[in-house]
Amino acid sequence: MLHRGLSEILARHRYEPGRLVQILRDVMQAEGYLSPPTITAVAEALRVPRSQVEGVAGFYAFFATEFRGRYRVLFSDNITDEMQGSGELRRRMLDAFHLELGEVSRDGQVSVGLTACTGLCDQGPAMLVNGRPIARLTPARIGAISALIRGGSPVEQWPDNLFTIDTHVERRDRLLDTVVEPGAALDAAITRGATGTLAELRASELRGRGGAGFSAGQKWTACAAAPGPERYIVCNADEGEPGTFKDRVLLTTHIGQLLEGMTVAAHAVGAQRGFIYLRGEYPFLEPIVEAALAARRGAGLLGRDVRGVRGFDFDIEVHHGAGAYVCGEESALIESLEGKRGIPRNRPPYPVTHGYLGKPTVVNNVETLIAAAQIALHGGAWFRTLGTPKSAGTKILSVSGDVARPGIYEYPFGVTVKQVLADAGAERAQAVQVGGPSGVLLAAHEFGRRIAFEDVPSAGAFMVFDETRDIVRVVDNFARFFAHESCGFCTPCRVGTTLVKHMMGRLTAGEGSRRDLKDLTRVTRLMKSSSQCGLGHTAGNPVVDALEKFKPAFVDRLPSLDVRPVFDLDAALGPAREATGRDDPGAHFGHGEET
Amino acid sequence: MNPERPKRKLRVATTSLAGCFGCHMSFLDIDERLIELLEHIEFDASPLTDIKTPGQCDLGLIEGGLCNAENVHVLLNMRQKCRILVAMGACAINGGLPAQRNHLDIRDCLQTVYLTGVGLNRGFIPNDPELPLPLDQVHPLHDVVKIDYFLPGCPPPADAIWQFLTDLIAGRTPQLGHGLIHYD
Amino acid sequence: MTFTLDGHDIPFEPGQTVVQAALAAGHYIPHLCYHPEFQPHGSCKVCTCTVNGRTATSCTTPASEGLEVASETPEIQEIRRDLVQFLFTEGNHFCPSCEQSGDCMLQAVGYELGVVTGHYNPLFPNRPVDASHPDVLLDTNRCILCELCVRASAQIDGKSIFALSGRGITKHLIVNAESGRLGDTQLATTDKALDVCPVGAILRKRTGFRVPIGRRTYDARPISQVTVEPAK
Ligand SMILES: Cc1cc2nc3c(=O)[nH]c(=O)nc-3n(C[C@H](O)[C@H](O)[C@H](O)COP(=O)(O)O)c2cc1C
Ligand code: SF4
Ligand code: SF4
Ligand code: SF4
């Protein structure tokens, strides 16, 4: 049965099954969770099988299929949050409400859990309350938040200053400095013509900034050449890689150029519709994006006959993610755009020929599209003047961790790691995780290496760990991340990420064994060789890098045993002790006995 | 059998933990070949002998998984005494049928069995210190110690046990071909 | 048109995948989520081969002229063994009490590859058994998430009785009913979805022990033979 709130939400989304993820997000906002009757009602209203709706509801981390409390607090669980004292603050809050992690308070008021990196590493520790991010957590802030929750005032009425998100731009280079007046790049593209724009983009040698580094010019050209009248431009603003927050900043400061870049792309490939897939953790960007879209529609830069060109119809809509890192993978992103579970597709075919609704689709990162707008205005040769032979232009890094000045830093490609560390004020760094957990862990002897596709490629994360940090704990954090984010489609990643999590948990606690070390190598190799998508291919990287470069940190905490019990023998007798009331020596395992 | 005999007989201990003795029965099922086998092995502690605690052994064959504290103690001792440890049968390898209780709370199990079960309305949960306490979950052997070889089956076919032992005696890496690997 | 599989020439027709052409030519490649009547799925990864030097699932790789496929190399068999061990590790497989034992593809592929242990520490997940349907038992402890029942129910039966929810290691089979009970769905005994489960997760009641243990499909012959010469 449909109640009014629900039918309003469904009507707003035109009862389109393809908007299922958006619908469920709105229902979550309105009702706090997706109850079984609600799922049935949505399925009936959309005329799709109930099992399909339940499947989608169960996929995304921000959809709860059980009641999680009127206030749902999720602490950001990136390693940088951990380093900024998140654990202690979490303890405080749990104690304040007498809760265990993940538990709902008995009065149904609140639950406290964990969520993957919220992209606020430069201003952590951070949390989400009912989906809204709060940064710069301190004991005082935790106290204030706890009081607000106790008092029961709606999150919408909490003081604004709790929700302010800062923009730390610490080093600017050409991409951040270049100004594109609204319509200027588009005019240049229209003048040049679609073929000319594609040629210019290829000449720029712009490579994708989202990770894979594929040539943007080739991608657009292939999409333009694919048969059929319908085409789509998708901006990947999912930014799920822990330690990455540059797209958040770009969407705040360069939204106009992003929309311009998407419109240039639409003109070049002949697309009619565009999507911005905005990460669910960034709801505060929605008004900024929507305002910019409205302004451009008003100025004739979106809509029918864009810029007065007959038949050039193009508009852009925002789709929100709902807590799934894998939806940053382009084919999973498209599935999610279609309202489905975010499962990476079998490829080939690739999105350029078979993307959204099976139609040719360009998927590009935020930074890529902004660069494309600038290239349309200033030309490929201009763009090519910065960077290295295989990496044209600049790269924006999200610098966090043990540095004096966290924030975003723009450099021409080819900058050394050492240079970045010096600029950010990193003293006594022992390691840098470049490109996030899926990237590469560099040890001090590698700080002379360069950020560039031909040396150390990076989607933008740059997390610094000084000598006081325990690398095994860092890797343990990443292992938890991948296990949480594996979509579960394929066997190696679904099972492998969880096995790695268990093994890393044991090793971190000093309860690991030599077998664990051997199996880590075996499992990570399997994930790399046989997984379906980039998530599984790279999930083992931190483990492999750390075992190679920081082996002593692992070996130091290993007992000399080949195998140790993988569970706590004495604790395993606890329930039986309780049931029998026994506490004699025979009801325990003595310490050291197991070894 | 391989003519290259080891100079000395392999000393073998066997034990049954949370198992049904089926694997041991299957062992005995190798029938008259047992006589031949005894030219190459001698039994230490085993339900088949009268020796209660194992001395230093070459080989330990263990049937059954880990249900209780005693199972764990026996296993740890076997690991110390045996150069090569073999998980024999489905229960030793993955907990087997007893592990089907793993999603139940052992407290509820004890309650049901001793207190609330039909016809037991005045029972009590035994708390004699002589009795081993059950673990909260049933575990396979390799959750606790290093296991060198696995002999699957419920029970492993006599031919598989024979093949395994003759391989080992001859110094080959044991290999089970089709028909000898069974999980049921 | 041919490609090579471990050095053998394999003829193929346009549109065939590597697995299809290989099986048609009498060469077995281990597989679990592939089924000849359905679009390839590519999720179990057991059919992984080396294709022109790179690992790829042979059930999703289109056959093409001159492709060099390696299947029975030590590295590839090792990958497959590990994957089968992963599947045993993540579910609750107690074969001695499973009606499907002897007719189960997971088991048979394990035999084929010489898997004698799950190797990893079993996860012992808490998964439901649903006996609410009068004629069908659903034991998700044994589900390997191949989605064959999902595909059959959606594509052939037109019902979507089965689907997957959750993600990662918590991914699980669900049924199309608010109660979550199979008995409350429109499942009929004639549904194709009942006949595609490669393991013992979806079982018809009262038929399990018609053929005694020890005399079943893969007791007699290895799956590598049964698959390519089923009639024998
Ligand atoms: C698990 C995974 C997560 C990804 N996340 C993102 C992301 O958040 N943003 C992004 O732009 N690309 C991400 N990618 C890369 C995309 O698949 C794709 O390559 C990219 O969006 C293409 O745009 P580009 O060529 O402009 O980089 C991810 C890839 C994988 C495998
Ligand atoms: S590799 Fe992981 S994330 Fe990618 S499809 Fe497989 S299970 Fe999903
Ligand atoms: S489904 Fe197959 S592998 Fe699982 S318990 Fe049954 S017979 Fe064994
Ligand atoms: S129930 Fe059977 S057919 Fe369905 S997904 Fe599970 S293993 Fe596959």
Ligand code: FES
């Ligand atoms: S059979 Fe090819 S991936 Fe499962």
